[in-house]
Amino acid sequence: MTPDEPSMAERVRAVVDVHRGDRGALLPVLHGVQAEFGYVPPEVVPVIAEELNLSRAEVHGVISFYADFRSEPAGRTVVKLCRAEACQSVGAERLVAHAQQVFGVKLGQTTADGSVTLEQVFCLGNCALGPAAQINGKLHGRLDETRLDSLIVNAETGRA
Known part of the structure; x- marks a missing residue:
């Protein structure tokens, strides 16, 4: 990462900002994060939880419940x-x-x-x-x- 590139947390916060006013923002945020990274990195769960005022367990529960969310990068x-x-x-x-x-x-x-x-x-x-x-x-x-x-x-x- 170069000094001009946003950090992973900054990129996640940018996704959250797009959906912050949405009702039930967690699902759109998770879809947005997955679109950004190709998966939902476990290290961003605390950032999402803090930004949406949810527990880490709530965020993790949604990621693990829905088969469309990945916690690891997919194959090519x-x-x-x-x-x-x-x-x-x-x-x-x-x-x-x-x-x-x-x-x-x-x-x-x-x-x-x-x-x-x-x-x-x-x-x-x-x-x-x-x-x-x-x-x-x-x-x-x-x-x-x-x-x-x-x-x-x-x-x-x-x-x-």
Whole structure:
């Protein structure tokens, strides 16, 4: 960080200032912090709590309750695998097991090299085209192991 760059706490306070007057400002603040850093760093929880006059436990509770908030940086490629009933009925669990085996991580984890984060979701709204996944924000349906692997490789190499 250069002397002219704002500190992490200053950046968080700037996000809080945008939402300070909002009712229920915590969720918009957390979304803003995550947009700023790519995750909600644990060291900013006390800053958020102080700025919003909340306890650290309240802030941490919201972060840990909602699956969309991360406490660690995500991988360069984020793979969200649908595990809702419609996708389960057409092979989603097979895809989950395959992805975990290929990348050597469980759902909710990131590979050691930071390349891929595997996550689970419980509906992507693509029920008629299951099993479905979202890779770096792009929805894909009718997946099998081979197509999933290909899509992830393309996302990692920038061809997706």
